[in-house]
Amino acid sequence: MIPQALSKAQERKAVEYVEDSFMDITSAFKKRLEPSMTKLPTLTAYLDAMQKLLAFILQIPPIDPSTHLRTTFLLRITGDVMTSVPGYPPQMKELYTLLDFLDDLDQAWSAVLKNQVWDPAAAEGIDLIVPVDEIKPGDLPIRSSPVSQTERTRLRSLLVAGTAGLEEWMTGLNTSGEDYQTALQRAGLLQGFDDLFSVTLSEMGTYDGSVNDLAGMEGKC
Template sequence: MTSVVAPEPQPVETGSQNATTTVRTLSPVQERRLVDNLEERFLGITRAFKKRTLPSTSLPTLSSYLDATHTLLALILQIPPVGRPASLRITFLLRLTGDVMTSITGYKPDPETLSQLLAWMNDLDLGWLAVLRGHVWDPSAHAAVEVISDTAPSPMSQTERTRLRSLLVTGTERMEEWLEELDTEGEDYNTALERLGLQQGFDDLFVSSLSEMGGFSGTDPEGMTGTC
């Protein structure tokens, strides 16, 4: 989605903590086109997910679902975090987070797809960290880039932060229950994850975004400290 980046941005030092880029807000026409595009994509994914058990579906497996929603994730994260579009980025990312955390458990857990799932969740975590800090997301580097703009990035409201925390915590709890359904031939699923080298990754789900919101501190108003 190249329209969200200024025509002549400053160079981005990929992977550098000091990387910066220049952004501009969207015009009303661009904003309407963006919303229409995202709504169409959401609708298409929802329809395909509901038909996931039918031969005609385009999303028959968790892997195919993760591929489709990852494209949507990258598109949403590239919405500029300044002006009116900033609220669209937050709104659509909250919507995607809720949809994905609910929908993945609609598929049978497959050990061969768990690495892809963990990578998806890691991108979501880092994406939310970028949003919480008002940064731009560089999809090629899978990293946040600090914004240079005449308009200050729009922060998330406390209500939005509370909603996000709830989605991440309850979604993680649901995923833990779902992982218990893994076909491990009698092996405990935690042991299976350890053998696959994935246990630590699942233990650390959303550690970056929850830490940024104070989800692991003693000041957590929701009493959710350490639940992930």
């Protein structure tokens, strides 16, 4: 079956859902210091909420004009996470959940940068293939526009500033006087945090600015 862009009605519902979700998360985050008043009193609870939102965003197909919507929402969730995580007290036991989420975000961006469809079962992007025999005469060309240079620049800025902020935040870990990097090493977390967003940053180094035209061919975008 040939993938389809969201209809206007579907796009409207997607925007409403994402906006409402961000509003709920932001409201709960602001009340995080009052556990009885918020649904997100801990970093783990916050990340669980963001994980559900991320899963929804990744369902948006990379088919124009829906392609840009997925990128826009993913930039927003990335910026929110990078600025909100340091708002919680750093705890070693929650760093495992944080690293898992950031790894998922790294894979998500890799898929978006490659204009791939998201496979939730494998938690990774898969190439979008359009069989020639499923293209009917008169069908509009199926196009998947790449992430723009402006969006890539913004993404790189979010990742660089965000990882620097996380590094500073982790210096506040309660490590009984031990250097926090040594503590991360003992917990098996240091390499993971050292390699944050390595897949995404590597992929951005291959940008060629092209637009993938998928119609009339069987192949990969």
